[in-house]
Amino acid sequence: MSLLDVDRELTRNSYYAATAARAAGYPALDANLDCDVAVVGGGLAGLSAAIELADRGYSVVLLEAQQVGWGASGRNGGQVIAGLACDQATIEAQLGTAEARRIWDMTLEALRLIGERRERFAIDCDWQAGFLGLATSPRKARDLAQWQAHMQEAYGYETRAIGAADVGDWIASPRYHGGYHDPLGGHLHPLKYSLGLARAAAQLGVRIHEGTAVTALQPLPPGRSVRLATARGSVRASHVLLAGNVYLDGLAPALVGRIMPVGTYIVASEPLAPGLAGSLVPSMSAVCDTNFVLDYFRPTLDHRMLYGGRVSYSTATPLNLAAGMQRRMAGTFPQLRDAKVEYAWGGFVDISMNRAPDFGRLGKPGQACENVYYLQGFSGHGLALTGLAGRLVAEAIAGDAERFDTFARIRHRPFPGGRLLRMPALVAGMAYYRLRDLL
Ligand SMILES: Cc1cc2nc3c(=O)[nH]c(=O)nc-3n(C[C@H](O)[C@H](O)[C@H](O)COP(=O)(O)OP(=O)(O)OC[C@H]3O[C@@H](n4cnc5c(N)ncnc54)[C@H](O)[C@@H]3O)c2cc1C
Known part of the structure; x- marks a missing residue:
């Protein structure tokens, strides 16, 4: 194929x-x-x-x-996120701090541009503000806190740090140990x-x-x-x-x-009871974890959970995609153990070295x-x-x-x-x- x-x-x-x-x-x-x-x-x-x-x-x-x-x-995944897929350190090492700063500022301009275009062209695309970056281990939470403080100091990137004691206020999942919230990010219906x-x-x-x-x-x-x-x-x-x-x-x-097609996949749950949907991520933010092969998910305005993750380095689609992704979603939210998956799809991202x-x-x-x-x-x-x-x-x-x-x-x-x-x-x-x- x-x-x-x-x-x-x-x-x-x-x-x-x-x-x-x-x-x-x-x-x-x-x-x-x-x-x-x-x-x-x-x-x-x-x-x-x-x-x-x-x-x-x-x-x-x-x-x-x-x-x-x-x-x-x-x-x-519909996630509107500041920055690049690589860390700023990669850009700093190649171009120096001044150029890296310019590039970072342009990534923030990219976020604002979405808002400007939605308004200028009256595009109704289910916009919801807020992005959460969350760490899946205590060590990663420490690394993320250091990164968040560094980005605030060196780049003026204003986000809110979330410590281990507060993470439960942001997400109803046992998986996370800390993170940050970016009010500039958010999510939308990309199609x-x-x-x-x-x-x-x-x-x-x-x-x-x-x-x-x-x-x-x-x-x-x-x-x-x-x-x-x-x-x-x-x-x-x-x-x-x-x-x-x-x-x-x-x-x-x-x-x-210079690029590699890498498959990544998403499922959408059936509509959840509004109380349950609202309790999983109370701020309704988009969420990414800090893993290299990351999970990314978000609640939708029609009370579903859209859950993305897995990667495929052959062009073949993973077997039993929907069931595998359901298990992954339930690993993060045990409350969704019995939630049915109604849609499963995917696509290829253009990864550079x-x-x-x-x-x-x-x-x-x-x-x-x-x-x-x-x-x-x-x-x-x-x-x-x-x-x-x-x-x-x-x-x-x-x-x-x-x-x-x-x-x-x-x-x-x-x-x-x-x-x-x-x-x-x-x-x-x-x-x-x-x-x-x-x-
Ligand atoms: C499953 C998945 C989840 C993702 N999640 C996120 C996310 O949450 N947040 C985020 O920031 N990014 C995410 N991304 C990445 C993001 O979607 C892409 O970086 C972005 O959409 C790329 O846009 P593009 O215009 O370059 O490519 P595309 O949207 O792929 O458009 C390229 C188009 O070119 C057309 N084309 C190609 N060759 C020809 C040709 N010879 N003649 C005519 N037409 C041609 C194709 O048909 C295609 O429609 C995700 C990607 C995938 C696949």
């Missing part, structure tokens, strides 16, 4: 697809178009860039192989949000074509424009953005080895494809950051690449073993971290 086949299977029983209304859809491309910017991928990264570019007066065509929001953007952004982009004049896979990318030397080929048409653009997540295999081989985002241009200045931008490597932490990333691409195309280039300076290595052997190499690395999670 190909990654795409597995992925189609994984979307079949999604709570989000069942609870978000798709409008009529956008037509497949059936013509040869010219535009300023062509965007490949109708996830949050591509949609955000399209909106920002249209706002700046560019003509934009967005090509989506399936449907907008079909990929990770319409299936994720409703993605569809809202697509609607906004179309209203701003972006031409969206669904069911339109880009099959080839050809730089055209005169004027350095680029031609994108699709089954029944083509697009010639002065600039291109590749925002295709883990699906760009044939299109940009240079990028593919160092878990830092991988933004850049395909060609060096003066070379072919210098006008082809890419955004990848969100490493499971892209719901908010994709929005900011799209803005940075638009700024760069409009002539101010300073903020985009701050991210583009983060260095990335390909996974050892190339495309074929990268999976075993990652599995070996992850086994080490899983062991650490248990200690």
Whole structure:
């Protein structure tokens, strides 16, 4: 089974697809178009860039192989979290503290951007404020408390520390030993949000074509424009953005080895009695634990528990997914031992070697494809950051690449073993971290 086949299977029983209304859809491309910017991928990264570019007066065509929001953007945990998937220390080591601080501040801008867009485009997507980071052992609670204090002092990141004595006020689970609460973070229905952004982009004049896979990318030397080929048409653009997540295999081989598709899975319980639902996480915050292979969960506005976790380093979906995830959920909340799972789905995240985002241009200045931008490597932490990333691409195309280039300076290595052997190499690395999670 190909990654795409597995992925189609994984979307079949999604709570989000069942609870978000798709409008009529956008037509497949059936013509040869010219535009300023062509965007490949109708996830949050591509949609955000399209909106920002249209706002700046560019003509934009967005090509989506399936449907907008079909990929990770319409299936994720819905958790809106500050920062990057890697720790700030990774960025400090590469770029120094001043640049690391700028990047951190941009991740907070990414959180605010979600609020601005919800308001500006009247997107009703079940927003709920509040994020909890919780530690699963006393040692991890000490580490987390140190991190929280450091982030407050060095980055001015204001969160509320939660000690062991108070953790029961925040979560009705025996698993946790301390943590922090971030009022800026929160959670939302990611498919409703993605569809809202697509609607906004179309209203701003972006031409969206669904069911339109880009099959080839050809730089055209005169004027350095680029031609994108699709089954029944083509697009010639002065600039291109590749925002295709883990699906760009044939299109940009240079990028593919630097990310790894890793499966992650979510279940939604049946609606719980309102009193029970409200008691599990009284603040209604989104929750992530501190494990490397983490559990992430949140109560929904219709009183379900959405519980995410597990990872798969082959493209195969774990056997008995729903039952396995139910056990995991009941491990955290014994109160949910008998709660039925009504939906189970998943998707692939684009993990980079160092878990830092991988933004850049395909060609060096003066070379072919210098006008082809890419955004990848969100490493499971892209719901908010994709929005900011799209803005940075638009700024760069409009002539101010300073903020985009701050991210583009983060260095990335390909996974050892190339495309074929990268999976075993990652599995070996992850086994080490899983062991650490248990200690
Ligand atoms: C199960 C799961 C849970 C997650 N939970 C969270 C979370 O709670 N919080 C968080 O911050 N992040 C989370 N993430 C990560 C987050 O969802 C992603 O980082 C983010 O959505 C990536 O957006 P994107 O636009 O880059 O990719 P996608 O949303 O995957 O969009 C890429 C799109 O490009 C299209 N495409 C690809 N190739 C082509 C082509 N050749 N031609 C045309 N179209 C093409 C695809 O069809 C796809 O629709 C999660 C991810 C998953 C899978």
